[in-house]
Amino acid sequence: MKIVLVKLIGFFINTIALISPRYAVKIAIKLFSTPLKGKxxxxxxxxxxxxxxxxxxxxxxxxxxxxxxxxxxxxxxxxxxxxxxxxxxxxxxxxxxxxxxxxxxxxxxxxxxxxxxxxxxxxxxxxxxxxxxxxxxxxxxxxxxxxxxxxxxxxxxxxxxxxxxxxxxxxxFKDIFERYVNMMGYHNILVKHIDEFFLKKHGHRSAYxxxxxxxxxxxxxxxxxxxxxxxxxxxxxxxxxxxxxxxxxxxxxxxxxxxxxxxxxxxxxxxxxxx
Structure with a gap:
């Protein structure tokens, strides 16, 4: 059930990326960066x-x-x-x-x-x-x-x-990010936009x-x-x-x-x- 839910969220973000890649990247990065545990x-x-x-x-x-x-x-x-x-x-x-x-x-x-x-x-x-x-x-x-x-x-x-x-x-970092991408089922186009975000924010692409x-x-x-x-x-x-x-x-x-x-x-x- 959890896997199905994750894939549905990934599909939803992929769909948003067709309309607004910038907003889709924002959601994807937020999901990737927000811990659900650790308190x-x-x-x-x-x-x-x-x-x-x-x-x-x-x-x-x-x-x-x-x-x-x-x-x-x-x-x-x-x-x-x-x-x-x-x-x-x-x-x-x-x-x-x-x-x-x-x-x-x-x-x-x-x-x-x-x-x-x-x-x-x-x-x-x-x-x-x-x-x-x-x-x-x-x-x-x-x-x-x-x-x-x-x-x-x-x-x-x-x-x-x-x-x-x-x-x-x-x-x-590249492998960590790829495991996240595969888990969510993100489309390659969205992945490229996310990598551009890394480049702008950190001065390098994720593979660096x-x-x-x-x-x-x-x-x-x-x-x-x-x-x-x-x-x-x-x-x-x-x-x-x-x-x-x-x-x-x-x-x-x-x-x-x-x-x-x-x-x-x-x-x-x-x-x-x-x-």
Missing amino acids: HIPEGKDFLNTAFQEEVVYKDFSIMTYRWLGKKDTILLVHGWESNAFRWKDLIEKLKQKSYNIVAIDAPAHGKSGGKYFNTLDYSECIHLVAKKFKVKTIIGHSVGGMATIFFQYKYQFPHLERIVLLGAPSN FEASKFSKDITSKGLIIHDDKDNIIPYKDALDYQVSYTNAKLITTNNLDHSLKSENVDNHILEFISN
Whole structure:
């Protein structure tokens, strides 16, 4: 039933594109950029209230940061689509035991952060602001949070950043967008108009934003962890990073799905950041 509804919405937007391509693009981008999940549940609020909370302003909205103070280096935790800072609870508890200084954020339009829409490039700019404010030395990013981290470091070459952990991270934006297009059943004409929108807004077409190729210019030590059965971000994306991110190591997991939440994954992360 859900698939049928999605296809009907896609058909409706295709029809609008015949009359007003500009309006159709606006609807398609809004659908693509609006998270339906990602707000805090009561358990998440209780846990995050144990942290120092501080807002960082980006453009016309705020990004919520959560800090647990420690004596060691500062680690920034960056979640993915339709999630929030609470997804890191288990890892945060382990990092606290080892006295790391921890910062977690809610992405735009997620958790307690402001904004109505999400896009990876804006997220990368928010990561830059937070990394600079707290002098972050390690970033751990899940899914598009990992990709946004690569975009940030490629653009700014932040000198304090020593380590990057990518968990189930997409290697390029083009494939993400194509999966959305196929899901909705958009016509090729509408897709071309959407790509023109990207060109005007971001200065490049969607195919340009290939995070794995950007990683060639990143010297920060990297750890890539990806599940070979990931049904959200294909395992081939990890292999793309393995080819390009020459200062990174790939660890392959099995049957952990896209979330990669496990004791073993946490242990790999802890070992990596301690070296």
